[in-house]
Amino acid sequence: MRRAAGSRRGAAAFGLAALAAAAGGALGPPAAAEGEALPGRVEFPTHCLPPRESGLPPADGPTTARITVDNPRPRAGDSVTVTYRVAATPAVNPLSAELPADALVPTGRVLLGGAQTGAVTVVGAGRHDPVPAGAALPALTMTGTFTATAPGEVTLAPAGYTLHARRLPGFDTVCTTTGSPVSARLTATPLPLANLRSVSLATAAGKPGARITVTGAGFAPGAPVTVAGRAGAAETADRVRATADVRGAVRAELPVTDRETTAVVAYEGTAWSAQQGSGPAAYTVLDPAPVPPPIGTQRMTAVVEPGPGGLTMSQAGEAITLGRVAYGSGAAAPGRIGTVTIEDTRGGPAAGWTLTGRVSELTGPDGVRVPGASLSWTPRCTAAAGGPGRCTPGSAGTVGPQGAVLATTAGAPQADGAQAGAPPAGGRFTVDAEVTLHIPPYTPPGAYTAVLTLTLS
Template sequence: MSGGVVVLLAATTGGAPAAEGEPPPPGQVEFPTHCLPPQEAGLPPADGPTTARISVDDPAPKVGDTVTVTYRIAATPAVNPVASELPADVVTPTGRIVLAGAQSGEVTVVGVRRNDPVPPGAALPGVTMTGTFTVTAPGEITLAPGGYTLHTGHPADLDTACTAAGAAPVSERLTATPLPTANLRALTLGTAYGKPGARVAVTGSGFAPGAAVTVAGRTGAAETADRVAATADERGVVRAELPVTDKGTTGVVAYEGTAWSAQGGTGPAAYTVIEAATVIEAAPPSRGTRKVTAVVEPGALAMTQAGESVTLGAVPYGDGGAAGGRIGTVTVEDARGGPAGWSLVGRVTDFAGPGGVRIPGASLTWTPRCVAAAGSPSACRAGSAGTVGPEGAVLASTADGAPAGGTFTVDAGVELRVPPYTPPGAYTAVLTLTLS
């Protein structure tokens, strides 16, 4: 079967066809059906129309979402296969729904035993069946009713199999949207500090090839007057020199479009404007004395991470559940000496598994933890517990302020929610941490 993970759910019974003169329910269709009664019944095949409709719980899902589908049969040509009355609650339906368009395949659906008594020779009752499938592609997906089987459990187990005579008409449509893509843009500076008017070498990566990119200074959430235009090369790399003349500049950003955004930009990369000290002497130094000057130069903002990979726990097939683990401990060192804080953001791709099966990156959650080393001027704040996903979440940060800097240890427990009946195998994603 294609079309993703399928989970069978219990269902309620089907409804009756619309009364004469009333409009049919939305999505209701009719299609010619050929029903074969069980051989034990000694009855001829039954041919006639099936009246059915399909509905979904979410007509606009995202790729990776699980959609619940309901297949209601209001009327069938299949008849009671035994010569006596069928008692209540002995008919169990199973069926299939045909997917086409952006995603093809079949969805298996099943219903519960719930019916009124059926007289000898009378048509079998309407039924309702439900199931689920995982959306694997963006675009319009059509759902059409397929064949179904009506199992009767009295006085013996008998199956009446009904197939569509040709392709059944489409009963329901949904439009799937793609998952937001991770922002893989990155920015580095040739130096983290300089005097007013210094030209800073800026290198950016991950931009759209040929895109117009703005490189600008920033203080807090606002841009300063420092600005230069650049163009990404065929590999999406941007190189520019930014003259930093605004003494309020505490960082540098780069972005595509008319304004910075979390999806179209990167940074800020921290930058400190250093003004030359002015020494005023009341009198010339006396003979035999010497002026001694020591300079404390600002350093960089950097991080290191323990280990190269993260291995999560295993979950049993069928049950699904939470696969837990921890990211490798991250050490952040802020030796810039300026007033700017920093932010450590994580983004994760989808988890790719065997046969192209994917678990959405939004299924990964974390609980961050951050500790400042003794003597660090800044206080470290852990990000909120919750979803990581391709859009990203804050792992840890420090606020702007003076004094600033220090050494910080960052960690997080992570948990991946694995859906039931996910095919066995290893599922791998990329977690990207960006310090700015």
């Protein structure tokens, strides 16, 4: 029994040397010379509670700290690394015993405000020199990461921190703060929005004056939409107005009387733009009175009608299973979407297509959410041998709730509204993508699910 008591006193002595706050709240000098004032350095009141078994009273005094970020202008969906440096703290080593090197492991929090609220958990590596008896505790450096989820200015302010003692559970000094000022700021920019507007025609040809049924999708719900004929980059006289329904769909009957019309587009606003307009759908005005051929010759015409399958899509499997990530690591979970097969038997010039995807937030246990912008992909697309079409994969990068292009073919709308390539774009295509989900550090354990929606237009 006496040996046990002596062992307990030895443990208590080490705990006090490592973590106890000085009675009366004396503030020791920083572990290293700080030099001139650094941008973002702040000072704020701190209340430190030493380990209960030390028997020492709480210590109150100022903490001097500074917060920095590795990316002051991230895009929404980007990961930001936060560094929380404490140069001076009220907690000191008041005992005659020396504090061994690397005995303290600090953890803390950084408060977010402005366009994004919440807290970032930061952790230190526990690296410091021995601390002589009575000297100030060493300077602390803690890091953590978070995902920028909203555009606008985000403020970062230091919050409380805890000094954990290695090999001595329960011997922690807990320091809380009141009214800590903003130490750093960053400005998040929004992700570019994908334009998912598209139109399709009930028929691809007709005589002058024929009324064609135009169906559109991807428009702003309730928005006025102009459906117009087009010849190259210019609009023709064919035009009709419509209104998008609650789902963003449009349906209109367009009389085509202008013989120059070679395509039909739809757009919001006063004029077509790559941001608010659909790509062109090809249309041919048939000449009702062809010129008679010369005597002794005959005109021969062969018609290839659109295939019965039109434009169809199928996908292998209904679920994507991502890799596992260890708690606290903030690693990336890899995976792969089910292979998509696209059959295009419509024929005709510039009858291309675009396959886009968007992902919802991931929902985990107790309603914990991971932003959909944490998912990125690397698309691939292959055209089957013998088909006239060529397939171009989308750019590698963030998917997110706003959507991104997975693949496209010649004839799909381009950024300037032009059509890419005149040859027929039909055929059979296979599309897939490697996906990576970036899990924020210290995300609560559990299974997280989301919905990845693919749209073919």
